Amino acid sequence: MLSPAEIEARLERVLLTVQKPGRYVGGELHSVVKDWESTAVRMVFVFPDIYDIGVSNLGLQILYDRVNARPDALAERAYLPWIDMEERMRANGIPLYSLESKHALADFDLIGFSLPYETLYTNVLNALDLAGLPLRSAERNDSHPLVIAGGHACFNPEPMSAFIDAFVIGEGEEVIHEIMDTVGKFAGRTVSKFTGLQAHMSERANAPTFKRVNALKELAKIPGVYVPRFYDVTYFDDGTIRAVTPNIPEAPQVILKRMVAQLPPPPTRFLVPNIDIVHNRLAIEIMRGCTRGCRFCHAGMITRPVRERSVDEIVAAAEAALQATGIEELALLSLSSSDYTSILDLVTAISEKFAGRHLTVSLPSLRIDTVSLDLMERLKDRRAGGFTLAPEAASERMRRIINKFIPDEQILTTARAIYARGWTTLKLYFMIGHPSETLEDVQAIADLCKRVLAEGRRALGGRAKLHAGVSTFIPKPHTPFQWAAMDTEAQIRLKQDLLKRQLRDRNLKLSWTEPPETLLEAWLSRGDRRLGEVILAAWQNGAKFDAWGDQLRFEAWTSAFAACGLDPAFYTHRPRRPDEIFPWDHIASGVRKKYLLEDYRRSLEGQTRLDCRENCYACGILPTFADERRAHPGPYWKCPEVKSPTKARSGVQ
Amino acid sequence: MRLRITFAKTGALRYTGHLDLHKIWERTLRRAGLPLAYSQGFHPQPKIQIAAALPLGFLGREEIVDIWLETNDSPPPPPDSLQSAAPPGLTILRVEPVPERAPALQTQIAAAEYQVTLLEAGGGSDLERRVADLLAKETLPRERRGKSYDLRPLIQTLACRGASLDMILSAGEGATGRPEEVLDELGIPPETTRIERTRLILKPAIE
Numbered sequence: 001m002l003s004p005a006e007i008e009a010r011l012e013r014v015l016l017t018v019q020k021p022g023r024y025v026g027g028e029l030h031s032v033v034k035d036w037e038s039t040a041v042r043m044v045f046v047f048p049d050i051y052d053i054g055v056s057n058l059g060l061q062i063l064y065d066r067v068n069a070r071p072d073a074l075a076e077r078a079y080l081p082w083i084d085m086e087e088r089m090r091a092n093g094i095p096l097y098s099l100e101s102k103h104a105l106a107d108f109d110l111i112g113f114s115l116p117y118e119t120l121y122t123n124v125l126n127a128l129d130l131a132g133l134p135l136r137s138a139e140r141n142d143s144h145p146l147v148i149a150g151g152h153a154c155f156n157p158e159p160m161s162a163f164i165d166a167f168v169i170g171e172g173e174e175v176i177h178e179i180m181d182t183v184g185k186f187a188g189r190t191v192s193k194f195t196g197l198q199a200h201m202s203e204r205a206n207a208p209t210f211k212r213v214n215a216l217k218e219l220a221k222i223p224g225v226y227v228p229r230f231y232d233v234t235y236f237d238d239g240t241i242r243a244v245t246p247n248i249p250e251a252p253q254v255i256l257k258r259m260v261a262q263l264p265p266p267p268t269r270f271l272v273p274n275i276d277i278v279h280n281r282l283a284i285e286i287m288r289g290c291t292r293g294c295r296f297c298h299a300g301m302i303t304r305p306v307r308e309r310s311v312d313e314i315v316a317a318a319e320a321a322l323q324a325t326g327i328e329e330l331a332l333l334s335l336s337s338s339d340y341t342s343i344l345d346l347v348t349a350i351s352e353k354f355a356g357r358h359l360t361v362s363l364p365s366l367r368i369d370t371v372s373l374d375l376m377e378r379l380k381d382r383r384a385g386g387f388t389l390a391p392e393a394a395s396e397r398m399r400r401i402i403n404k405f406i407p408d409e410q411i412l413t414t415a416r417a418i419y420a421r422g423w424t425t426l427k428l429y430f431m432i433g434h435p436s437e438t439l440e441d442v443q444a445i446a447d448l449c450k451r452v453l454a455e456g457r458r459a460l461g462g463r464a465k466l467h468a469g470v471s472t473f474i475p476k477p478h479t480p481f482q483w484a485a486m487d488t489e490a491q492i493r494l495k496q497d498l499l500k501r502q503l504r505d506r507n508l509k510l511s512w513t514e515p516p517e518t519l520l521e522a523w524l525s526r527g528d529r530r531l532g533e534v535i536l537a538a539w540q541n542g543a544k545f546d547a548w549g550d551q552l553r554f555e556a557w558t559s560a561f562a563a564c565g566l567d568p569a570f571y572t573h574r575p576r577r578p579d580e581i582f583p584w585d586h587i588a589s590g591v592r593k594k595y596l597l598e599d600y601r602r603s604l605e606g607q608t609r610l611d612c613r614e615n616c617y618a619c620g621i622l623p624t625f626a627d628e629r630r631a632h633p634g635p636y637w638k639c640p641e642v643k644s645p646t647k648a649r650s651g652v653q
Numbered sequence: 654m655r656l657r658i659t660f661a662k663t664g665a666l667r668y669t670g671h672l673d674l675h676k677i678w679e680r681t682l683r684r685a686g687l688p689l690a691y692s693q694g695f696h697p698q699p700k701i702q703i704a705a706a707l708p709l710g711f712l713g714r715e716e717i718v719d720i721w722l723e724t725n726d727s728p729p730p731p732p733d734s735l736q737s738a739a740p741p742g743l744t745i746l747r748v749e750p751v752p753e754r755a756p757a758l759q760t761q762i763a764a765a766e767y768q769v770t771l772l773e774a775g776g777g778s779d780l781e782r783r784v785a786d787l788l789a790k791e792t793l794p795r796e797r798r799g800k801s802y803d804l805r806p807l808i809q810t811l812a813c814r815g816a817s818l819d820m821i822l823s824a825g826e827g828a829t830g831r832p833e834e835v836l837d838e839l840g841i842p843p844e845t846t847r848i849e850r851t852r853l854i855l856k857p858a859i860e
């Protein structure tokens with residue numbers, strides 16, 4: 001591998017021949033460059049898309065802070081090069097390197113991929129390849145770094161299980177330390193008070209006591225860590241799964257996600273990029289989890305229970321982050337801002353504290369009611385002139401099925417008030433393809449949009465604008481809809497065409513997700529282990545940057561499926577038996593499968609389940625995390641208190 | 654209060670372009686807690702004027718920016734207080750008040766001095782001769798974006814020093830010489846060089 005100095009010398013020759021070279025040099029305020037030689041454990045986080053997208057990822061920012069807070073460890077970062085830079089790197093023999101010290105990725109002890117969504121998978125393969133590493137976990141040896149991945153997509157780790165050594169399921173703040181301790185043993189460097197660091201890279205390969213497979217066994221013992229090679233999968237003749245069985249005693253039957261009982265203080269020393277990026281903002285999570293129970297929502301199911309940060313903590317963090325970065329936009333993040341208990345206090349405190357400081361505050365995911373308007377007015381977030389709401393469905397029947405019930409009248413009243421108070425653009429998000437949806441339900445979306453725009457015209461005349469964003473439903477793992485079949489490409493197109501025909505208005509902008517993007521995401525979300533070969537073949541066919549609509553090469557995927565003898569429809573268009581074993585069933589979110597199935601059945605009967613913070617529906621979170629709840633009593637968690645004495649953690653399914 | 658800051662732009666900031674540098678200044682000044690003046694209107698912008706855009710990839714040894722603060726009487730902040738708020742690669746050299754009504758900085762640049770380091774050994778073998786030949790020419794007709802112009806009068810000085818070239822090029826409106834063009838005349842590919850703008854030369858102040 002090239003040394004950092006060699007990499008830097010080669011970079012200097014190519015950087016001025018690519019677009020936005022600032023992506024490839026690091027040097028941001030608050031990036032952490034530790035002394036390589038004297039640091040015992042070295043890891044690199046990789047966000048498998050370009051810098052412009054990855055650098056603001058909150059999850060990575062949190063973990064970067066936490067690892068670098070350890071005196072014995074360093075964490076650096078790498079992102080995927082854009083196509084022009086990749087071509088130069090390959091032509092000049094420059095391996096994928098870290099932005100901080102310019103070390104080749106292969107020089108690290110641990111590579112940690114962030115996988116918040118599935119369409120990053122081919123980029124992971126591309127990153128490993130650019131790093132000069134064998135793609136398959138089984139082909140890597142003691143001279144190679146360990147490769148782990150975490151993030152929401154890892155709640156179904158199977159499609160990437162051939163390439164990743166270990167997956168982290170759930171929240172990373174605590175488990176990252178347990179992992180670093182184990183990786184430290186694998187790295188085999190010890191720091192002595194008298195002579196400094198003892199062993200070096202070359203010795204990792206020779207360390208007799210702690211080889212790779214031992215390291216992986218140790219990792220498998222850490223709660224929330226899934227090491228796929230320690231599990232065997234058998235199939236029925238029809239291709240569905242017969243069983244997933246651990247093949248070593250250290251591997252648990254079920255891998256329960258990690259959940260941080262008390263959210264740690266939010267990061268404040270955000271990286272300040274030297275170039276323009278996609279999300280130029282400070283992001284502070286005000287709450288984690290969601291109690292609304294929308295049946296299509298993956299995030300809402302896997303991030304339970306709801307835990308809130310206090311107003312004081314959020315305001316103090318915002319102040320500290322602002323002082324440390326000078327960044328001019330603050331986003332208060334959660335899955336459902338209106339549900340944050342003290343939302344009015346929070347918004348008031350933030351707007352008073354930062355008045356006159358040229359700070360834009362955004363508060364996404366607001367409920368559809370006029371309270372949201374009051375909140376937005378307090379924040380004076382009119383910069384973009386737009387207001388965003390997500391009704392998701394437009395017919396009463398559909399709203400009951402997806403468990404997001406907002407009556408038309410409420411939407412129209414809110415829209416009326418939004419336009420009347422001077423917002424010229426309203427953005428509405430819908431989803432088509434929900435289970436049992438018909439063309440009438442889609443027609444209802446068009447009708448509602450027209451009525452909303454008519455409200456706008458009444459208030460503002462020709463200035464009123466409506467933007468309808470229409471995505472397509474995917475039956476995501478770990479949700480009540482995981483048993484549902486999704487629409488075929490033909491069905492999706494029929495529905496989209498209806499909307500395109502109906503919504504022709506100068507002041508109405510309609511946007512939609514192209515069916516290939518949806519189908520690919522669906523296959524990757526629902527895939528089993530056999531999909532790994534398809535991902536590999538698609539990458540070999542040239543697939544990468546699949547999340548970029550204009551880069552997606554659908555034929556690379558369809559021919560990959562054909563080459564592997566797999567039918568993509570098997571993964572997406574097939575209704576499931578209630579007792580089918582899903583590829584992700586050995587990964588537990590804490591919400592019981594029985595509960596999800598019951599909720600799916602209720603859905604088909606049109607029965608809703610309102611906010612569970614009012615009325616616990618016993619989804620399984622509380623018994624699973626009873627000890628944590630008992631240790632953290634009070635209103636900070638939104639599940640009921642647990643009074644019963646401690647018992648051992650019961651089976652999760 | 655209007656302040657003139659002289660600064661160096663080095664390291665990773667070499668790959669930060671002109672527009673992004675504006676943002677870096679805005680954030681640095683916000684971190685330093687200075688009361689930046691903002692323009693009026695729907696999208697208030699901080700009042701920051703950078704003397705001359707430094708092309709992507711160039712290093713800057715003595716660049717200049719003017720900033721406006723909302724206060725009038727307080728003494729200008731010491732360079733150290735700004736330095737502690739600056740990102741790596743941005744070095745604050747001087748901070749001095751300038752008259753509020755002094756002409757816009759961009760109109761005051763007369764010329765710029767550059768130092769070009771040749772990264773490839775051998776590139777400079779007969780460089781002295783090529784420099785002398787170039788200087789001996791009366792005209793250097795070239796084209797830039799479809800317009801023809803003469804580069805020669807824009808070259809105020811050009812000298813070869815070992816593996817580097819020093820030059821002063823005119824930088825007036827509509828008559829700006831670029832070091833890459835000089836390199837091109839000398840047959841040196843710009844990607845084999847490191848270019849540093851060492852100084853901006855202002856027009857003499859009119860009393």
Ligand code: SF4
Nearest residue numbers: 612616617619622639
């Ligand atoms: S345990 Fe009850 S309150 Fe907690 S998330 Fe589940 S249903 Fe909601």
